[in-house]
Amino acid sequence: MIKAKQIQKELKLLSNPKQAKILQGFFKTGPGQYGAGDIFLGVKVGPIRKIALKYQNLDLQEVIKLLPSKIHEERQVALFILTEQFKKADQIKKKKIFNLYLKNTKHINNWDLVDLSAPKIVGQYLSDQPRKKLYQLAVSRNLWSRRIAMLACFAFIKNNDFKDALKIAKILLKDQHDLIHKAVGWMLREIGKRNQKIEEKFLKQHYQQMPRTMLRYAIERFSVSQRKKYLKK
Numbered sequence: 001m002i003k004a005k006q007i008q009k010e011l012k013l014l015s016n017p018k019q020a021k022i023l024q025g026f027f028k029t030g031p032g033q034y035g036a037g038d039i040f041l042g043v044k045v046g047p048i049r050k051i052a053l054k055y056q057n058l059d060l061q062e063v064i065k066l067l068p069s070k071i072h073e074e075r076q077v078a079l080f081i082l083t084e085q086f087k088k089a090d091q092i093k094k095k096k097i098f099n100l101y102l103k104n105t106k107h108i109n110n111w112d113l114v115d116l117s118a119p120k121i122v123g124q125y126l127s128d129q130p131r132k133k134l135y136q137l138a139v140s141r142n143l144w145s146r147r148i149a150m151l152a153c154f155a156f157i158k159n160n161d162f163k164d165a166l167k168i169a170k171i172l173l174k175d176q177h178d179l180i181h182k183a184v185g186w187m188l189r190e191i192g193k194r195n196q197k198i199e200e201k202f203l204k205q206h207y208q209q210m211p212r213t214m215l216r217y218a219i220e221r222f223s224v225s226q227r228k229k230y231l232k233k
Helices: 004-013 017-026 045-054 060-066 072-088 091-103 111-117 119-126 132-138 143-157 163-171 178-194 196-206 212-218 224-232
Strands: none
Touching: 004 045, 004 060, 004 072, 045 072, 060 072, 060 091, 072 091, 072 111, 072 119, 091 119, 111 119, 111 143, 119 132, 119 143, 132 143, 132 163, 143 163, 143 178, 163 178, 163 196, 178 196, 178 212, 196 212, 212 224
């Protein structure tokens, strides 16, 4: 039986101290920063994806052993494996993966980990399910739970289902963290790609309350004159 330890060994063989140092800075791992304490091996995303595909059938209990790791790439490969398994799973297993994911949100604790997994697991699962859990996540004190709530909506947005994304965005309008500002602005921009009228309706109601970063992300695809109009106001 394949064990989580085999994946850990393969990741360590690919470690790159120089790249690790760059990533430690990029993902804000210093004291008091959002990624404080996160340890990087310096393995790039491509090789991590390859390992995840190689071990995509790893038993769930072994996958979960990787999530509490202090090493970023170990958590990352675990989430790649979970997304692969979720894609091919029946409804019973999808529910199991969804529940395991929510039980381990404290370990899904950097923006790249959230972004690669929340739409593909939380969003996909809730596409045809009641979405109450999203609203619980959106008001959490935990930064990453709030980002999960917003990013999960990407799965709905791709199907032109904007209702919950707009509601979650409204809840997060006054959030204090830059990573939430970026997430909300990004999802509003994605809505605008599909229906700019709906995005602009939301913006006209709320843009004066929005942090500058959130607004800039949301209007990134607008014409120069439109962007100036919103930013001047």
